[in-house]
Amino acid sequence: MEVEFLTGSAVERALGRLIRDYDEFHWAVAWGTSTSLAEKLLSRPSKIRAVTFGLAFAQTDPNLIDSLVRVEGSYVVTEFPKGTYHPKVYGFRSGKRAAAIIGSANFTLGGLGKNHEASVLVTGSADDSVLADIFSFTARSAKLGESVTRELAQRYRVSWKLTARKPRLPRNPLNEVPLPNLKGLTSPLVDMDWAGYVGAVRRSSYHDADESLELLRIAQTWLSAARSFHELSLLQRKALGGVIGQWEKAGDDELNRDWGWFGSMSGAGDFKNRISENDRSLARAVDSIPQKGDVTKEHFDRFVRLFINAFANSHRVGGVPTASRLLAMKRPDVFLCISNPNIDAAASEMGFAKSTLTLDNYWERVVEVIRASDWYNTDKPETDEGQLWECRAAMLDAIFYRPKTA
Structure with a gap:
């Protein structure tokens, strides 16, 4: 040897x-x-x-x-x-x-x-x-x-x-x-670069990108100025929840815009009641998501527990549309509101069966796919695209939105 x-x-x-x-x-x-x-x-x-x-x-x-x-x-x-x-x-x-x-x-x-x-x-x-x-x-x-x-x-x-x-x-x-996430994490959405994302948002047939961003800016201003969701006015809470009526917007420049963008929740009666009654659990749920900095799975899980608690005495429990609506308003850089008009495209692009999406798997199927995407992980542009970057998760609605026809 x-x-x-x-x-x-x-x-x-x-x-x-x-x-x-x-x-x-x-x-x-x-x-x-x-x-x-x-x-x-x-x-x-x-x-x-x-x-x-x-x-x-x-x-x-x-x-x-x-x-x-x-x-x-x-x-x-x-x-x-x-x-x-x-x-x-x-x-x-x-x-x-x-x-x-x-x-x-x-x-x-x-x-x-x-x-x-x-x-x-x-x-x-x-x-x-x-x-x-x-x-x-x-x-x-x-x-x-x-x-x-x-x-x-x-x-x-x-x-x-x-x-x-x-x-x-x-x-x-x-x-x-995890194996159930593989389809979403290998989708074309994940490989899209920032230029492709911006182009897709700007080509939206249903969202005016600038007006959508202005709506999100107003939402962020309200939430940053209040110590708690509970301290917001009734109409501000209704606007953020997507349940404000047309007549309630009159005479106020900030309220007088289309709050149905990013998910209209006008048909969610029990959710609307929780907003109107200024339910403490609902407010604590929104407050549990930090206004700035990293949002973790632990933050989200606490939000879900408190959000569900808000419906303890209700006929119906809030679900993905109403919960993700509030999440998208609080942190448009992290969350996307999934509702009836965008769920078909979202499910297709993110690799999940739309009938299986729940609050229990929303983080894995939606948030983790967003966070894995190339467009999401680009550095903040030093241009007028910076505001879009700060709202890039919620603004996926501009890409996914397809109105339902009768």
């Missing part, structure tokens, strides 16, 4: 030679990147016996994972319960001939040349105890993983994109993309 010490690009050169010269590949590697060497590996799929990459912290290239779909003998480790899947072992075998590279080098651009790495190349017989132990290790590593399906590759690509925006990378990035 021979041992050779390798550093720098010598690891890449050795891997290239071993890929060419040996009949079987037995690898266990923490992270990988789609490179020319990866192309050499994948151009010999019949040689792959057990090649396993890890996905921890989304450090593996999604292009590499895409290329492993339905490649027999290739696996990915999505979870390692006691820590992190972190090996760098490259085993090769042809009959009794065997070789392995073991060290610090991942199958990445950094690991194979840019970084300060150290490895050893061991060559000898497959019966040598060290090499036999290496092949046993790669076999056990493969059992930790799972085959790469198209669905898994899609989930990983989305999670890789999402985790790149997070300050703390998750150990298992697939947890960021």
Whole structure:
């Protein structure tokens, strides 16, 4: 048995030679990147016996994972319960001939040349105890993983994109993309850029974008000036709830506009009563959403609990339309009002069945899809588009709105 010490690009050169010269590949590697060497590996799929990459912290290239779909003998480790899947072992075998590279080098651009790495190349017989132990290790590593399906590759690509925006990378990035959310998180809406979003809003046949933004500006002014939703006037609360009557707007410039935009709730009698009665639980629900800063799932869950409490003695409980109407008025940068005229387009674009949307899954199916979108994650423009950016979630209504015909 021979041992050779390798550093720098010598690891890449050795891997290239071993890929060419040996009949079987037995690898266990923490992270990988789609490179020319990866192309050499994948151009010999019949040689792959057990090649396993890890996905921890989304450090593996999604292009590499895409290329492993339905490649027999290739696996990915999505979870390692006691820590992190972190090996760098490259085993090769042809009959009794065997070789392995073991060290610090991942199958990445950094690991194979840019970084300060150290490895050893061991060559000898497959019966040598060290090499036999290496092949046993790669076999056990493969059992930790799972085959790469198209669905898994899609989930990983989305999670890789999402985790790149997070300050703390998750150990298992697939947890960021629950399977029921996959369709929404891979929709064209998510890939739309800011210019495409602005164009779609401006092309709306039913929203005047400037007047819609002015309505949201007024709503934000009212909410910022009051310590609580409970302190707003009756007509302000009705306007924000989308239940104000035409005659109630007369003589007031701020009230005298189309408050039916972003969801008219005029037919929601029990909700209208809660607004008129200045229900304390309803006010606390609105107040639980911060006026500025990050809005979390915990904020939303508290809102839902208080909102439902407001209807404890009502014949009907408020649902997604009425709740999301208030949410969109409070934080138009986070929430979209989903109501009858826009639910068909919203469901189609966000990847959910409209009959299944509830307050229990609104955050996952609506908010998380919005937050995953490229247009949503652009920096605030230093132009007159800045106000649209501040209301970009609620203004999806301009894109989705389709009036119902009798």
